[in-house]
Each structure stands twice: as C-alpha cells, then as structure tokens.
Amino acid sequence: MTLLPDPIWPVIVLAVIVFGDGLLTFRPPRAIAACLDGVGFPRDWWWVIAVVKFLAAAGLVAGIWVPGVGAAASAGLVAYFACAAAAHLRARYVGRDFWLNCLGMLVVCLAVFVFCFLV
Template structure:
C-alpha cells in the first residue's frame, strides 16, 4: 500500500462530499434528522458530527500532498461509517436512510481508499 494518493481525485471527491454533508448538517434536512433520531443520537451532540466531517475533509485534502495523512484520514472515514452502520443495525433503523446515506457513504469512502491507495500493493 502506498502512502501517497494516486490518483488524487477520489480523495478530493470524498472530501467535497463530506464537506457538503457537514454543511447540510448545520441545519439538517428531514432525511438527516430522521437518520440521527432513528439511531438515538442526542441532538445536543449533533455539532460533533459536523466537526468530525470537516476535520476528515481537511485531512483528505491535506493528504493529497502529505504522504500518509490522506490514507489515515480515509481510513478514519471508513471507520466512522462502519460505526454509523453498526449504530443503525443495533437500533434496528434500517430504512432508506441506512441503505442510501450510510451504506452509500461507506461504499464511497471504501472505494476512495482502494482506488487511491491500493494500486501500489
């Protein structure tokens, strides 16, 4: 596994999607609210998800130039969405938000990790 993103564009796409997700989460639309309520995540802590997503996006962008940073950030994003998937399964909240949003983001983050970092294997 190489520690430099090659190609770099999947990291940029994932960073843009995470930044957009964070921006949407400032005033969450119905599908985000349903998702967070469905897994029982307290509203008082919703701000923390915005911070995590923005920091992850920044790490992905920084990692395009800084070897190792992007791989670590991308692995962290994968872990974040694995934890979110577990929360959905545990809460038995397996509606459209789980299949499209949660698993979709997990697939995107896994895809970015494999495309950008696995070719060197």
C-alpha cells in the same frame, strides 16, 4: 500501500462530498434529522458530526501533499461509516437512509481508500 493518493481525483471528490455533508449537519434537513434521531444520536452532540466531517475533508485535502494524512483520513471515514452502519443495525433503523446514505457512503469511502491508497 501508498502514502500519497493515486489517483488524486477520487480523494478530492470525496473531500467535497464529506465537507458538504458536514455543512448539512449544522442545520440538518428533515431526512438527516430523522436519521440521527432514528439511531438515537443525542441532539446535543450533532455538532460533533460536523466537526468530524470537516476534519476528515481537511485531512483528505492535506493528504494530497502530506504523506499518510489522506490515507489516515480515508481510513477514518471508513471507520466512521462502519460505526454509523452498526448504529443503524443496533437501533433497527434500516430503511432507505441506511441503505442509500449510510451504506452508500461506506462503499464510496472504502472504494476511495482501496483504490487510491492500497492498490
């Protein structure tokens, strides 16, 4: 395991995606709102998702220079999307949102973690 990402570009791309995803959580489009409602996530807590995503994006960027921070943020994103997938399965909300958005992001986050920090 390396504590600094190599290569760096996938980490930067993931940080941009997660930051944008966090922005969308503040005023979610219908598809995201339906997804959060579909898994039973309370509307009063939607702001927490944005904060988590902003912190993850900041951790990925800081981890370019600070050893271990990017790896921790990347691992945290894998855990976050694994929990999101579990919530989808538990709620039996396994339509397009689950397959494309949730599992898609889980695969992307896992790939960045493996190829930038483990290999």
